[in-house]
Amino acid sequence: MKKLTLSLTLVLLLISSGAVAGEATQELKSSIDKVIGMFKDKQKALTPEAKSIQRKKIFAMALDLFNFDEMSKRTLGKEWKQLSNDQQKKFSHLFARFLANIYYQRLEEYTNEKVKYLDERHHKNKSLVKTIIVTQKNEIPMDYKLLKSDRWRVYDISIEGVSLVRNYRSQFHKILMKQGMNDLMNMMKQKLGQFSDL
């Protein structure tokens, strides 16, 4: 009887741990932990030189964490198909640098918030990982959508139900309706000018 209960609990433990921490969650968590680790000891990056090194490191990590090509494709929707290969590359490169800069800026405000991993769901080669950011004041739900290529990479983030990709899609749609692709690219370059280059 004891053996039975023991094996049952073991099985239950295995099932539960498997359900909470799937492959996608694990890869996501390890990437996020790595990034957050850099910002835990803040003193390291106070000089401009140290900051620019940190920025470069974050960009390298962001390439592991995010699937920027997929993000660009999804934010442009059907306009993406009308672009030439060259234009697609240019756009995706610009958008990647823009998002990475935003990401870096948000990380700089990091003050020991904890990330709780709640749930993971699968569909074909995609995964949805639900998390909660616990701050001193409140809890912010944050969902990651990941796509499996050589590894799991994030292609959309929803903060309190607001999807980043959808939000940019609505903006780009408006800009492309009134102006054109070239104007959009110029706007991106201008926006990037606000940040120091990665």
Added chain:
Amino acid sequence: MPQSKTIIFMMLFIFGFFLHAPIHAASPKTDQADTEIQDDDWAFDDEFDENIDKPVPPGIWDPLEKMNRCIFKINDTLYFWCIKPVVQTYNHYTPSPVRVGLMNFFNNINMPQRAVNCLLQLRPIDSGTEIIAFAVNSTIGVAGFTTPSKTYFNLESHNEDLGQTLGSYGIGNGFYLVLPFLGSSTLRDLTGSIGDNYLDPVNYIEDSYVVIGVSSVRTLNAMSFRAGEYEKIKEMAFEPYSAVKDGYIQYRTKQIEK
């Protein structure tokens, strides 16, 4: 409040009129590619955005865009010239525990709105939870300045309003509105907030100067927790108006789903 009553009736009238309109209007310029639905498993695919050809779902009708953009601009200026400095000064002189206490207090007295709307959404247990939380916080929680309901009794608060209730009945957004000072709203949510006013105990104070004073403190205190948020949104956005509009609609849709 006889005036607001007539406003509600007017709103409901317009509502009935527009109820069907947004469905067609929400998908402007439906090109041939948009109608491609590749998978039967539509609901699940939608969660993962399988159909990237679809134009900006869920979309919102914005017939008053010109006026909205104008008010958006005015609000933007107001924010930087007036609201931001006031909030900064307030934050500077009011320590965080005081602000949190005030926020808890105002949240607590807003219980009727949450309880009634839970009930209207046929969620009697959640509604009861709100009432119990109110009783606990008003007594042990020192007139609602602290939240023992959350910290000791683990009672979850449900931030429901009439806009969400109407949404849960299947009533669409109607159209998008930018209100002076208040910002994003929709016809449905504006109607809802007018109705919610009747459940706001502050409005039952007889002296109207006191009502204005209390409401101002409540608004200012609530704003103090969101200092810098708008700047971040603007920094991230290429087209702030569309970004805020879409963000609001997505946020509300999620709230209604809950």
